[in-house]
Amino acid sequence: MTHTLHREGNAEDLSSDFPVLAIRAKGYNEKGNLWRLKKILEVAVTRYPLANFGDIVTGTKFTSDLEQMMKSERECPIVHMVFTNRDDLTRFLGDLKEMNLGISVVVSGLFETIFDCCRKVGLKPHTVNYSAGVWGRVERLPSLEILEVTTLCGHSLVSSHLVKRFIEEIRKGKIRCEEAAQELARQCVCGIFNPIRAARILRSVCGLHHSPDEGPSQE
Template sequence: MTHTLHRRGSRESLSCDYIVFTMSAKGFNEAGSGKKMKEFLDILLKYRPVNYGDMVTGNGYVKPREEIYNQIGDTSIVHGVFTDPKIVSDVLKELKAADLGTSVVVTGIHEDTEKCCRESSLEKHTVEHSLGIFGRLKRLPAEEILQLTTMCGHGMVPVNLVEKVVADIKRKKKTYREAALDLTRPCHCGVYNPVRAERLLRRLVPLMVLDGCG
């Protein structure tokens, strides 16, 4: 799974951005895995993720927790977003003890996720790295905007939405927190990090000038 792999930014910016998720393997351990994924979500929620969700139902800023939980099935992919690698280590320790039998993926700075695995006495199966973007790079938006849009790996947070929430902040229609949540809600799977989004917006907004605003 690579939908959480293409996040961009400095090490400092990405040091508060970790995703833990699980999924079953079709034809291998899919049957009956929905119950295990519900247990997975129970464990995640104990550690107060800043966002969570299931690819089938939606994220916790759009759907009630009970609806997400009840709709989890064998083909679900359940996600949680955390800002502290120490908490990720604790989550992994509990997941190891639970031995649910489904694949677990952790996305974050490689050195930090490596440390989380060591602290949890877990051995990695596979490591994936994004090679970046190829092609007509001049057509891309500014890096500061890409850092916000790429937190949704399915492209549900478009450049136009980022520009809109920036305008809302400048016009004092939204707070930084409210604007960050406006970006978070469209990311159906629940992998968008609203805490990081707010920090990125605080850096981006002063750099942008609205038409007619001088």
């Protein structure tokens, strides 16, 4: 799965953005192992302050909740969660190693950081995927600051037009950055959109440097 690979941003910004997914292997363990995915999701959500999470079928942190995901009997092929710091990610990888559920796990982020997290808990990555970037008529793409938000959703469900509209509303004081980021997160069906990072990007784009809890700036 490569939909978490294309998040735009600089190294500093990406250092607090770690999407993780767990997936069963087709033809190997995709049948009768829903409980394993649920266990991984439950451990992540109950032990760590995740920016987002979801199971593709039931919804995400912003459209459903963990209780509904645990109750659902619908077969979901994959679960997602987004960590915001390397320490929590490292501990979670240790949890996965201890549980030994036999489920494939993909962690996206800066390579040096991910390798270090794995090293600390005695894990060795099986496969490494690289994003080759975007090719073709790149002049038709939105600006980089917009792409930093839209690429937080790997299935392109967060529209650049919606991001631009929220930027205008933030500048007019009609909505807070955090509220806009959470509304953007609702568009992402799998739960890998990081609204905490999105709010930070929106504040920067709008030239706001106040605390996230203060509401719209009146500058």
